[in-house]
Amino acid sequence: MANNRNAILMVDDSTDELIIVKRAIKISRPDCVIDAVKDGASALLWLQNNPPPAVILLDFKLPGMDGTDILRRIRAHKENEFTPVLMLTSSNLDSDIMAAYGAGANGYVHKTYDITLFVENIKAVLHYWIDVNLVPNILSQ
Amino acid sequence: MNPEEKQRVNDYTETSAFKALLLSEVHEAIFSSDKNYTITYWNKAAERIFGWTKEEALGKNSGELLKPELERSSRDRERSKLWDTGYWEGEVRYVRKDGTGFYADVNSTVLKDANGKDMGQVIVARDITEHKRAMEELKKYADKLAATNKELESYSYSISHDLRAPLRAMKGFSKFLLEDYADKLDEQAKEYIGRIVSGSDKMNEIIDDMLNLSTISRQEIQTQEIDLSAVSETVFNTLCQDDPAIEIEAIIEPEVKICGDFGLMKIAISNLIGNAWKYSSKTPDAKIEFGALEKAGQKVYFVRDNGVGFDMAFADKLFEPFRRFHTESEFPGTGIGLAIVKRVIEKHGGTVWAESAIGKGATFYFTCNLKPKNERSGDGE
Numbered sequence A: 001m002a003n004n005r006n007a008i009l010m011v012d013d014s015t016d017e018l019i020i021v022k023r024a025i026k027i028s029r030p031d032c033v034i035d036a037v038k039d040g041a042s043a044l045l046w047l048q049n050n051p052p053p054a055v056i057l058l059d060f061k062l063p064g065m066d067g068t069d070i071l072r073r074i075r076a077h078k079e080n081e082f083t084p085v086l087m088l089t090s091s092n093l094d095s096d097i098m099a100a101y102g103a104g105a106n107g108y109v110h111k112t113y114d115i116t117l118f119v120e121n122i123k124a125v126l127h128y129w130i131d132v133n134l135v136p137n138i139l140s141q
Numbered sequence B: 001m002n003p004e005e006k007q008r009v010n011d012y013t014e015t016s017a018f019k020a021l022l023l024s025e026v027h028e029a030i031f032s033s034d035k036n037y038t039i040t041y042w043n044k045a046a047e048r049i050f051g052w053t054k055e056e057a058l059g060k061n062s063g064e065l066l067k068p069e070l071e072r073s074s075r076d077r078e079r080s081k082l083w084d085t086g087y088w089e090g091e092v093r094y095v096r097k098d099g100t101g102f103y104a105d106v107n108s109t110v111l112k113d114a115n116g117k118d119m120g121q122v123i124v125a126r127d128i129t130e131h132k133r134a135m136e137e138l139k140k141y142a143d144k145l146a147a148t149n150k151e152l153e154s155y156s157y158s159i160s161h162d163l164r165a166p167l168r169a170m171k172g173f174s175k176f177l178l179e180d181y182a183d184k185l186d187e188q189a190k191e192y193i194g195r196i197v198s199g200s201d202k203m204n205e206i207i208d209d210m211l212n213l214s215t216i217s218r219q220e221i222q223t224q225e226i227d228l229s230a231v232s233e234t235v236f237n238t239l240c241q242d243d244p245a246i247e248i249e250a251i252i253e254p255e256v257k258i259c260g261d262f263g264l265m266k267i268a269i270s271n272l273i274g275n276a277w278k279y280s281s282k283t284p285d286a287k288i289e290f291g292a293l294e295k296a297g298q299k300v301y302f303v304r305d306n307g308v309g310f311d312m313a314f315a316d317k318l319f320e321p322f323r324r325f326h327t328e329s330e331f332p333g334t335g336i337g338l339a340i341v342k343r344v345i346e347k348h349g350g351t352v353w354a355e356s357a358i359g360k361g362a363t364f365y366f367t368c369n370l371k372p373k374n375e376r377s378g379d380g381e
Helices: A015-028 A040-049 A067-076 A094-103 A115-132 B003-013 B016-025 B044-050 B062-066 B075-085 B129-180 B187-218 B228-242 B262-280 B337-347 B373-380
Strands: A004-011 A033-037 A053-058 A085-089 A107-110 B029-034 B039-042 B087-095 B101-112 B118-127 B223-227 B249-252 B257-261 B287-295 B298-305 B352-356 B362-366
Touching: A004 A015, A004 A040, A015 A033, A015 A115, A015 B129, A033 A040, A040 A067, A053 A067, A053 A115, A067 A085, A067 A094, A085 A094, A094 A107, A107 A115, A115 B129, B003 B016, B029 B044, B044 B118, B075 B087, B075 B101, B101 B129, B129 B187, B187 B262, B187 B337, B223 B228, B223 B262, B228 B249, B228 B257, B228 B262, B228 B287, B257 B262, B262 B287, B262 B298, B262 B337, B262 B362, B337 B352, B337 B362
Parallel strands: A004 A033, A004 A053, A053 A085, A085 A107, B249 B287
Antiparallel strands: B029 B039, B029 B118, B087 B101, B101 B118, B223 B257, B287 B298, B298 B362, B352 B362
16 A cells, blocks of 8 residues: 555535635546545544545634644654655644644645635645655655 | 911911821821831821721831731842832732731821931821722633624624534535536526626625724734835825726825834725725716825824715714615725724724715824834833
8 A cells, every 4th residue: 555646635624614625626637536534533533544645725713623623633644754745724823734744734825815826725735745846755765 | 268267377387286186187097116126106097097096006126016018029129118118009918907918008207307317207098998999809800801803803703604504615615516517597597696696796895804804903003114005006006006997196295104014904994995986986086095184283193085975974973883875786885994994093003984975075094003113112111
């Protein structure tokens, strides 16, 4: 089982957001498959049962465990120590951004009101984290 | 009072009986002690305030009897200040005869003999327990108020945030409809969807302004020298670039400088000049002026336009949030701009007001009373 370069895991409790991101990915990354879960427990379960995805898109404010809690737990597992995790959130508060990086996020994307801009941004970060950036293939070692 | 009467009164008030009466009846505790702090005089108020009678107090050591304590200093340190300078004042906590403590506002003066040698001191003490309690009560209310305000601000911040997510969905999905189903929608449907989009945009703008307003209230001011003329120029030029079809003349007095927070002042000037632009954009030969003048010894800054103006009857309502005096189609806006200006100016210790008449343009004046804290100390060195 190797890292899955085509899988994207999205953790967000909003169906609206999921549809928006799914549509963006369908247009810009038809090669990718997006799997979505609505909370931290389901996210951790998903990661247990699947090879590391190419990217994890993680919302900040979630019911139960919040984004940084989830992120710390993801990082605690060897298989996902280096999996790119991008926070995808409506908050652009400095304190939230710092907390995200502190917990081990690789990037922080603001859910801008301007959807067109947001879709462009999603496209750009996915291109970087999937096509440009290299992560160690932990599972093949 | 004729001269004889005056003399008679003076003769009486110079008697030791009268002076004794004054000392005895005055509301403040007055007592004296010698150089060794042995009490040598004790008035009636001292009996009442400390609970010790004159007989009990005289001849006792004041430190042992009254157990004075100072809040932020030692008794010895303050005593040496007294003997060095001849005078001391401050707040002292004493203990009454019954063991209860109280706070007193105290001043102490060194008494000297005919040769100028220190003889002892006279102390005047006023019980401020009630005053202190009232101040503490007041502080408690002030703290509570500050906490409530903070809560309210963070509440308005999170509300604004929570409003944005559903709004984003409204706008987003409307745009998706237009993009993904363009061939299935007729013109009417597209127009309706367009209205959803512009409604969302409008609300988004209001949320932005609300967030700005709450951010400005919470923000700490960082003072520096600001060239308001340059700021005005920049703001004006941006407006010209955004709207090249509109021709407005700018008359900006050069080198108008103030001390303030650059970011906040830029917001205020942007709003004032933005308003001037908006309300004179339909006026032929439109002019926007920025400058400073002197009013009653106070420097007053102004932004003036020759646009549509407003009825002075609304002058005091102008700066309330969400107050609008024009329809959206006449002049678009959220009605928060001037509330933001007011908050910025008030944060600078100034006031803002406006003068206008319908059809005669408007002038917005403001003052600023921030002193350059950091620079001032630098100048002195």
